[in-house]
Amino acid sequence: MTTPIHVMSEIGKLKTVLLKRPGKEVENLTPEIMERLLFDDIPHLPVIQKEHDAFAQALIDRGVEVLYLEKLTAEAIDAGECKEKFVDRMLDESNLETDGVKEGLKKYLLSFDTQEMVDRIMAGIRKKDVTIESHHLADVSSEEVYPFYMDPMPNLYFTRDPAASIGNGLTINHMAFEARNRESLFIEAIMKYHPRFANQHVEIWRDRNHTARIEGGDELVLNDKVLAIGISQRTSAKAIEQLTLELFERNSNFEKVLAIKIPNVRAMMHLDTVFTMVDYDKFTIHPGIQKNGGEVDTYILEKGEEAGTVKMTHRSDLQEILREALNVPKLTLIPCGGGDAIAAPREQWNDGSNTLAIAPGVVVTYDRNYVSNELLRSHGVEVIEIASSELSRGRGGPRCMSMPLIREDLPKH
Ligand SMILES: NC(=[NH2+])NCCC[C@H](N)C(=O)O
Incomplete structure (x- = not known):
């Protein structure tokens, strides 16, 4: 496997991941601007750095190669000798x-x-x-x-969102809010100029020069055929349709996109704040997105008969849709906070459903979500907990804080 980006699932053994160590940007917040910059509180810099370093170390201890956005960006600019061009582009959007x-x-x-x-x-x-x-x-x-x-860019440590790896490529995202839109300029420069990625056949499925918004927190690679993408506060139905067509037309390996509609509220800004995959046949889910009987509005997009068209089917039996799409005998949805009226919304607020799978059945989660963590364990999932007092103040969890670049393929069955 030599491609610099290779992600054919949410759960295949994680080999290489992109992180951003929180820097002064998280301290350059004041109560007046934090809401606009999508923070609910102001992190204490030395502590958030310590927590983030421990997160990185937990991944390294499991054999994951950790790359840093800030370092790759500087290397890319030097390799491309494009310091001035990069600054111009950044200033133009500032x-x-x-x-x-x-x-x-x-x-x-x-x-x-x-x-x-x-x-x-x-x-x-x-x-x-x-x-x-x-x-x-x-x-x-x-x-x-x-x-x-x-403006500072305090959300940069959520590397998941400005871009998303899909198969042997990625989307470089036009973000929903101005507070985050410049973030994808860094990954754009990396893909263009960094020797590890430039001219290495990385597919850019969608670049940031679009008006329809999409963010990586909504983009889930369920397997090498099926994606799940949230229709959410951050990702529009239009962007999903455009991306789906692009994937079909360019003959990617993906055949089906599940567009899952979630409420447009801050607590559930992305699909991965309410739904993540933890094993071949297990997902975490926040019960708050399910209607009576566990229903969730889902649109299944497949190749249409004619080129350039998409066939759409609407269903709402999410559990069964997933079971069929993943071709497993039984599929389990593990409710955040055990579905308790207090524990579920409390833990979801601190990203209790937002797990980062580093192998099938092995996830990294925040320690504070102890009800959800215990429940995951009772379902046979190995849970690696990380400290989260400061990291959680930005409203994102381990999946949000990581952009997988390479995962091992799952064994074919
Ligand atoms: N993939 C995610 N869930 N990312 C969470 C990002 C949180 C960030 N403060 C925002 O509002 O944009």
Whole structure:
């Protein structure tokens, strides 16, 4: 297996994963801006870093190769000799007030070595750190109250979302909210210029130059034939249809897409906040997405008779849809918090359903979700717990914090 991206399932043994160590961006938050930047609280930097390092170590201990977004980005920019081009692209999407400010920031950013520059862009650029030399009033008189020229990107440690590995390729995502949209510029640069990925036959199924939104937290690779994609706050039905057509037309190995509709609320922003695969025939699920009798609106997309068309079937018996799609005799949905009226929403809020499978039946979860964790164990799942006091403040769990690049194929049966 030599392709730099190879993900044919949610559960195959994890070989290589992309993480981002939380940096100053998570500390560059204030109560005024945190909601817009999609945080519910302000993490304590040394502790969130310690927790994140322990997460990475837990993966390394299981033989996983851990790569870091911030490091790959700097390497890619150096390899592509495109520091200036990268900065221009970033500044163009940073809502700068005037050209003078843009020029000043460009000069400032280019004065650092590449890694330092990338780290600063990620952390956000404060007005007080840059002197704009200009004789235009508009360049120098910007409103002082707002502290940033470039907003911090505190959600970067959720590497799952700006891009998603699918088969031997990926989607590079146009994100739902402006607060996160620049995040996919890093992975775009990596795929374009990093020697490990550039010109290595990585399929870009969808790039970020689209208007329809899609995020990796909604994109699940159930096996080498079937994807599940959430229709959610972050991913539109239109984007799912476009991606499905692209996968069919370009002769990928995928034959079926299950578009699963989940409520448009913050607590359930992505499909993986309410539903993750833990074994060949087991999923976690938040009962909050199921209607009476366990129903969930699902649209099954398959190749249409004519080229360029998709055949759509609507069903709502999710458990049976999954059982059929995965071709297993029995399928178990393990309810978050055991389905208890308090434990289920409490643990789901802290990503109790958001497990990262590192092999069939082996998952990484947050320690705080002890009801869900015990229940997983009682279903024969091995649960590796990680500390989560600070990591959980960004409303994402182990699956959100990881972008698998290579998983071993599952044995054919
Ligand atoms: N795949 C996920 N569930 N990611 C969670 C991302 C959380 C992040 N604060 C956001 O609101 O975007």
